[in-house]
Amino acid sequence: MQADHEARTDSAALRFDRGAETPERLKAQLSRLMGLTAAQTQRAAGDALRAVGAHKDHFVVLAALAEFGPASQSALAARAHVYKSDLVAVLNELADGGWIRRAPDPSDKRRNVITVTAAGSRRLAELDAVLAGVNDHVMTPLTPGERTQLFALLTRINAHLADQR
Amino acid sequence: MQADHEARTDSAALRFDRGAETPERLKAQLSRLMGLTAAQTQRAAGDALRAVGAHKDHFVVLAALAEFGPASQSALAARAHVYKSDLVAVLNELADGGWIRRAPDPSDKRRNVITVTAAGSRRLAELDAVLAGVNDHVMTPLTPGERTQLFALLTRINAHLADQR
DNA sequence: CCTGAATTGTTAGTACGACTAACGTTGGCT
DNA sequence: AGCCAACGTTAGTCGTACTAACAATTCAGG
Numbered sequence: 001m002q003a004d005h006e007a008r009t010d011s012a013a014l015r016f017d018r019g020a021e022t023p024e025r026l027k028a029q030l031s032r033l034m035g036l037t038a039a040q041t042q043r044a045a046g047d048a049l050r051a052v053g054a055h056k057d058h059f060v061v062l063a064a065l066a067e068f069g070p071a072s073q074s075a076l077a078a079r080a081h082v083y084k085s086d087l088v089a090v091l092n093e094l095a096d097g098g099w100i101r102r103a104p105d106p107s108d109k110r111r112n113v114i115t116v117t118a119a120g121s122r123r124l125a126e127l128d129a130v131l132a133g134v135n136d137h138v139m140t141p142l143t144p145g146e147r148t149q150l151f152a153l154l155t156r157i158n159a160h161l162a163d164q165r
Numbered sequence: 166m167q168a169d170h171e172a173r174t175d176s177a178a179l180r181f182d183r184g185a186e187t188p189e190r191l192k193a194q195l196s197r198l199m200g201l202t203a204a205q206t207q208r209a210a211g212d213a214l215r216a217v218g219a220h221k222d223h224f225v226v227l228a229a230l231a232e233f234g235p236a237s238q239s240a241l242a243a244r245a246h247v248y249k250s251d252l253v254a255v256l257n258e259l260a261d262g263g264w265i266r267r268a269p270d271p272s273d274k275r276r277n278v279i280t281v282t283a284a285g286s287r288r289l290a291e292l293d294a295v296l297a298g299v300n301d302h303v304m305t306p307l308t309p310g311e312r313t314q315l316f317a318l319l320t321r322i323n324a325h326l327a328d329q330r
Numbered sequence: 331c332c333t334g335a336a337t338t339g340t341t342a343g344t345a346c347g348a349c350t351a352a353c354g355t356t357g358g359c360t
Numbered sequence: 361a362g363c364c365a366a367c368g369t370t371a372g373t374c375g376t377a378c379t380a381a382c383a384a385t386t387c388a389g390g
Contacts, residue, residue, distance in 0.1 A: 023229050031209070040326040041200065060188075110385045111385095131196065151195065157202055157304065161206070253369060274357080
């Protein structure tokens with residue numbers, strides 16, 4: 001057996017329509033199509049980030065820091081929508097890479113002030129480029145107009161569902 | 166505090182664009198938009214199924230049985246793309262509801278033959294209706310033409326990504 | 331200024347889905 | 361006969377979303 005040189009798992013299990021092998025009823029389920037396609041996309045993004053030693057939250061946290069400036073961990077958790085408990089590990093990893101600095105806040109000894117380093121800014125740019133590549137790869141079969149359309153349709157659905165209650 | 170009468174968690178954490186609160190870089194990531202929207206959709210589907218005491222695999226397995234006829238557990242696992250290890254629990258639940266029968270195969274004592282009961286057919290129709298309602302709810306803001314388009318775009322992306330290697 | 335309540339970072343743990351490994355039983359093959 | 365493959369089942373890993381509890385610190389009110 002020599003079957004896993006680069007795909008982690010099946011990769012065909014995420015195919016929505018396998019012709020006669022796929023029950024017709026499943027082919028009508030948008031939730032399934034969206035779920036599978038999102039899983040493919042996230043796997044692609046996850047793999048690409050893993051290849052450079054990062055993962056999703058690294059990008060999210062660096063982006064939040066870059067755009068909103070230094071923050072305490074709980075402010076950061078709120079902004080990046082990462083649980084403060086999970087943030088601890090993310091910050092440890094980012095600090096190990098030298099991409100952020102975690103310093104005690106002199107004005108409030110409960111707080112840490114998180115700051116992006118110069119290397120952190122470069123790292124963010126790197127991860128941004130990686131993800132741009134993934135997005136492009138995912139949307140390869142679509143024309144520019146179709147890409148815009150897809151983005152718009154998903155955005156409307158997302159806003160609609162988020163507005164519920 | 167009295168804030169969780171029916172939403173299991175945040176529900177706002179799945180919003181893609183929170184205006185000024187959302188870092189601009191995140192607003193360019195299709196993988197994020199797709200992931201969040203798929204999560205919303207799957208949460209809606211999961212909640213709706215849970216409300217009638219079912220979950221995703223119940224539907225998938227019943228659909229496969231209904232369209233391909235009685236099968237052994239491993240055949241079913243292959244067709245429904247459910248791991249045979251997980252299928253055990255699903256079949257236990259379906260059997261408890263009286264929706265399937267699990268009988269030993271007389272011609273091969275290793276096998277169980279799984280059959281849908283009449284109640285199982287009705288159950289499938291019920292779950293199908295529940296999911297149709299969810300799909301409709303999710304796509305509320307879209308016109309019929311847009312719904313078709315979204316389906317088509319996602320289908321192309323899914324096929325493209327599944328064809329990789 | 332003192333005491334109780336709230337906040338901060340952290341550790342630990344739950345819930346759940348996707349996925350793998352191993353095992354006893356049975357069957358087909360030669 | 362003997363060996364390997366397939367069957368159903370149990371158990372366990374891994375990753376991610378999410379909650380609970382806790383010590384340290386700060387803050388507000390009497």
